Amino acid sequence: MKVDKSLEMETDFNPYYKMMNSGLKTTVNIGDEEYIDLASNNYLGLANDERIVKHSIVALKKYGLSMCGTPIASGYIDLYENVQFKLARFVNLDRAVLLPSCYQANNGLFKAITKEKDLILIDHYAHSSLIEGAQATSGKIRLFLHNNILHLEKLLEKREKYKNVFIVTESVFSTEGEVIDINKYIEIAKKYSAYLVVDDSHGIGIIGPQGKGILSDIKTEHDKIIYTASLGKGLANQGGIIAGNNELMEYISYYLPQLIYSTALVPAVLGGIDKTIDIITNEFPQIKNKLDRNSSRLKSILKQLKFDIVETSMPITSIKAGNSKNAFTIAKNFYSKKILTTTFITPSVPQNQSRIRLIANAGLREEDMNKLEDKIREMVL
Amino acid sequence: MELEKKIIRIIEENIESDTEVNLDSKLFDDLEVDSLGVTILLNAFEDEMDLEINDKDFRDIVTVRDIIEKISDIRKGS
Numbered sequence: 228m229k230v231d232k233s234l235e236m237e238t239d240f241n242p243y244y245k246m247m248n249s250g251l252k253t254t255v256n257i258g259d260e261e262y263i264d265l266a267s268n269n270y271l272g273l274a275n276d277e278r279i280v281k282h283s284i285v286a287l288k289k290y291g292l293s294m295c296g297t298p299i300a301s302g303y304i305d306l307y308e309n310v311q312f313k314l315a316r317f318v319n320l321d322r323a324v325l326l327p328s329c330y331q332a333n334n335g336l337f338k339a340i341t342k343e344k345d346l347i348l349i350d351h352y353a354h355s356s357l358i359e360g361a362q363a364t365s366g367k368i369r370l371f372l373h374n375n376i377l378h379l380e381k382l383l384e385k386r387e388k389y390k391n392v393f394i395v396t397e398s399v400f401s402t403e404g405e406v407i408d409i410n411k412y413i414e415i416a417k418k419y420s421a422y423l424v425v426d427d428s429h430g431i432g433i434i435g436p437q438g439k440g441i442l443s444d445i446k447t448e449h450d451k452i453i454y455t456a457s458l459g460k461g462l463a464n465q466g467g468i469i470a471g472n473n474e475l476m477e478y479i480s481y482y483l484p485q486l487i488y489s490t491a492l493v494p495a496v497l498g499g500i501d502k503t504i505d506i507i508t509n510e511f512p513q514i515k516n517k518l519d520r521n522s523s524r525l526k527s528i529l530k531q532l533k534f535d536i537v538e539t540s541m542p543i544t545s546i547k548a549g550n551s552k553n554a555f556t557i558a559k560n561f562y563s564k565k566i567l568t569t570t571f572i573t574p575s576v577p578q579n580q581s582r583i584r585l586i587a588n589a590g591l592r593e594e595d596m597n598k599l600e601d602k603i604r605e606m607v608l
Numbered sequence: 609m610e611l612e613k614k615i616i617r618i619i620e621e622n623i624e625s626d627t628e629v630n631l632d633s634k635l636f637d638d639l640e641v642d643s644l645g646v647t648i649l650l651n652a653f654e655d656e657m658d659l660e661i662n663d664k665d666f667r668d669i670v671t672v673r674d675i676i677e678k679i680s681d682i683r684k685g686s
């Protein structure tokens with residue numbers, strides 16, 4: 228068991244585990260230097276919102292550090308229940324179950340709700356938590372080509388042998404910023420009486436007219452939608468949810484090991500999520516405006532400078548970086564100009580399709596964007 | 609010949625890339641198939657050719673030609 232360090236040796240750079248000694252403000256500190264953060268998923272720039280921090284402290288003071296118990300045992304406080312209800316309403320579903328992370332949610336979901344005779348059809352590029360979760364079941368798994376409805380339907384046509392069918396995908400694929408056509412997936416799920424499991428980790432708080440995620444403007448109802456999302460990205464907190472119809476969520480609340488055998492989210496986090504939802508509900512248009520403005524500006528700077536970027540309407544900017552070594556080199560160039568980015572190389576993305584992802588979050592002010600532009604221009608000189 | 613054509617068609621329909629597939633195409637380098645992509649392909653062969661495939665037999669494949677050989681062997685029952 229040894230980490231392959233060859234890329235680091237070749238490029239004299241390692242983009243991973245960069246240690247910061249500050250939180251996410253408009254800049255972050257590494258050593259004594261300030262870096263512009265284009266790496267985090269703090270899309271809305273709320274990770275250091277004073278109102279949220281304050282609310283989190285109120286919860287911390289009221290309940291203490293931890294309930295030292297799992298939700299089913301002694302970890303279920305009124306704040307926990309309120310946040311679950313609030314999140315369910317926010318994403319437009321009957322009921323939500325709150326977990327310590329979305330990785331846990333996705334990882335446990337399939338084993339809890341599928342049986343041997345079930346079929347799980349999962350997008351080839353779905354997040355590892357979904358793929359590993361599906362692989363942990365005794366059901367039959369088939370991968371469909373990425374966001375390819377025709378391929379999915381071809382697999383669905385062979386479903387007779389199976390009892391329940393689950394179609395599994397993400398709302399927004401975060402390395403490319405690709406958004407699925409949710410209505411098409413719902414239509415297909417209905418046509419084949421299948422469950423649709425959609426991970427909205429990069430959609431919640433970010434897409435939809437009020438930031439309520441992928442289900443905000445669906446055209447038809449489907450009782451078999453299972454929704455999951457991370458609360459550590461746009462919502463700038465921690466935790467994961469599974470949401471859906473009442474009966475299924477009640478079932479999950481008793482039978483999902485990742486929930487019932489894991490210490491409940493701590494009060495400070497619950498307080499934070501609670502306030503974040505209020506802020507997004509009240510201020511989404513203004514926040515989204517800033518996010519879009521920053522993101523479009525970043526995209527146009529990079530395009531002007533002839534970077535090859537992936538086209539998307541999402542506030543995600545991905546530079547096509549070719550092989551892994553090239554990706555490390557590009558990330559290193561940004562880093563040398565005090566800009567933090569995220570490097571995706573194989574196996575996170577297909578070989579030779581490495582990406583450098585940049586998220587110009589809503590918290591960056593005009594002067595930060597000016598500075599960013601200057602630095603990127605200097606970098607290519 | 610027929611078998612070759614059929615396998616090439618199945619590959620074309622079950623990979624992410626639009627690259628043209630020929631006998632010498634390398635799965636990983638030319639067609640950009642990753643490890644889960646291999647699973648998609650093997651499943652497609654099973655479904656469309658009515659075969660039972662043992663993933664282990666396909667571990668060392670490099671080109672499309674290698675796949676054709678393996679599948680011919682399976683069909684011959686060797």
Ligand SMILES: Cc1ncc(COP(=O)(O)O)c(C=O)c1O
Nearest residue numbers: 328329330354428457459466467
């Ligand atoms: C699509 C997707 N699902 C799930 C997760 C895991 O979420 P969490 O960080 O809450 O465990 C992530 C990111 O980390 C993600 O991008």
